[in-house]
Amino acid sequence: MEVETMGLMERMEKERVHSRNIEIVTCLSKGKGVIVQGSLKDDRLQRHYNIEGRRVDPFTVHHMIIRMLVNDKLVIEDIEAEMPGIPREECPETIKSLERIKGWKIAPGFTERVKEAIGGTAGCAHLTALLLAMAPAAVQGSWSCRSLRPITPSGDDVSPRQMEQYLIDTCWVWRRDGDRAKALMKMMKGGNK
DSSP: OOGGGSOHHHHSOSSOOEEEEEEEEEEEOSSSSEEEEEEEEEEEOSOEEOTTSOEEOOEEEEEEEEEEEEOTTOBEEEEEEEEEEOSSTTGGGGGGGGGGGTTOBOSTTHHHHHHHHHSGGGSOHHHHHHHHHHHHHHHHHHHHHHTTSOOOSSSSSOOHHHHHHHTTTSSSTTOTTSHHHHHHHHHHTTTTO
């Protein structure tokens, strides 16, 4: 079989050279809100040449952890980071860049704001990537926390506006003109009592 006619799975060599693992967990906070913890880990899996031309054994290039306290309104009340594994001694200097997002709400436009505030030379590419992966997970985690008790459309649990902001038009299944979105919005407005 010619290489061009093979699927990508068949063309992939079995020997891995790099892995990036991102793990994000949400826990209840002692107090209000949730704590979202994200970890990013980059591993070089083969002997390789580093930027200085030296041969290096496999190792963890990046290991970074961010913790955020997110309140019920999805506002980041506190944030901290640590770097257990880094390639350069200057890397921890970028942790302070995360202070800029304290007080921000995770809402549409968050990604662009983060890239502008801590992307590029304003921060660390890896912390930025981790934070951007954590934002939608924080929304899911916060909603999972809320779902530990019955959710009522009336009251402070979930408003139709929140459903519209965080769910409607986020993907094909939840498109505004689809059956799921229409049924949900009808229920949220009290149509299924």
